[in-house]
Structure formats: structure tokens, C-alpha cells
Amino acid sequence: VQTVRAIARDINTATAGFVRGQGTLCLVLGAMYATGLTLTGLNFGILIGLFAGLISFIPYVGSLTGLVLAVGVAFVQFWPDWTMIVAVAVVFFIGQFIEGNILQPRLVGKSVGLHPVWLMFSLFAFGALFGFVGLLIAVPASAAVAVLVRFAIARYLESPLYKGRGAAPVPQLPADRGGGHRTQPRR
Numbered sequence: 001v002q003t004v005r006a007i008a009r010d011i012n013t014a015t016a017g018f019v020r021g022q023g024t025l026c027l028v029l030g031a032m033y034a035t036g037l038t039l040t041g042l043n044f045g046i047l048i049g050l051f052a053g054l055i056s057f058i059p060y061v062g063s064l065t066g067l068v069l070a071v072g073v074a075f076v077q078f079w080p081d082w083t084m085i086v087a088v089a090v091v092f093f094i095g096q097f098i099e100g101n102i103l104q105p106r107l108v109g110k111s112v113g114l115h116p117v118w119l120m121f122s123l124f125a126f127g128a129l130f131g132f133v134g135l136l137i138a139v140p141a142s143a144a145v146a147v148l149v150r151f152a153i154a155r156y157l158e159s160p161l162y163k164g165r166g167a168a169p170v171p172q173l174p175a176d177r178g179g180g181h182r183t184q185p186r187r
Contacts, residue, residue, distance in 0.1 A: 021111030
């Protein structure tokens, strides 16, 4: 019972770490998008940036919604000037690059206790297997699996099997007792 409680406590800690990491990621992305859009001179840049950051806990939906809103406002505001419209779109492309390659692995992976490579692998695997829902559950599920794997490895390293004690001797086959295999068949 104590072991199950300890495992459940570790899974709870990892899941809470995911929620904290994802919340921090949303706030950082909101600040990044709001700053970038404001620097481009976009009307409602702060509002659109914060909104895109806050809904970025849904993979791709937050940034895509923010991109569509920002580019729509940029078309209305900057219509003949294509460079400003492209600059608004570039804010989101840079934000996505920074999120995927720097922020997500460090903030979420570190708070959950997963290596960035395992984090990316879990997102890829769960996304391929379960689609959009898989992307939502990939990190918490991987954190739970990581807790179980760490527990199993710790138990194995403490076991007599690993330490070489208490293992039963391997029984010999009847052919091995006579000095080897027979070369001539019995008649």
C-alpha cells in the first residue's frame, strides 16, 4: 500500500509539474507575442498576443488562432504595405520556433522530469497514434510512464537477481552429466 501511495504521489508531482510548466510557457508566449506585435505597430497587438499565448496550451491552435487574428488585423491596418503584414506573421513563426525548440523542452520537460528528447518523442508518438487528443495527453502520460519506469528500475537494481545473490543454479541436462553429447546413437 505504501509503495502504491509513493508511486501515486510521484505521478501527482510530475503532473503538477506539467501544469506549472505549461502555465509558465503560456505566460512567456503571451508576453513574447504581445511584445512582438506591439513592436510591429499592430493595433490590439497586446490583446492578440496575450490571447494567443493564453490559449497556446492547446498545441498549434493557440498560435494558429493568434496568427489568423493578427494577420487579419494587419491586412486591415497595413493593407498596401506587405512588409508589415509579413512582419506580423514572422512574429508568430519566430515564436513557434522558440517555443518548440527552447521553451517547451526546458520549461515543461524540466518541470516534469523528462529529457527534452523523450518529451519530443512522446509528443510525436502520441500525436501519431491519437491525433490532436494525443498531443494534449502526451506529456502527462509520458510523465506517469517515466515514474513507473524509474520505480521498476529501482526495484530491479535492489533485487537479488541484479546483485547475483539468491539465484537458483541452472540444472544440468542428462547429456551434460556424461561428459558431453553422444557422437554415436544408441542401439
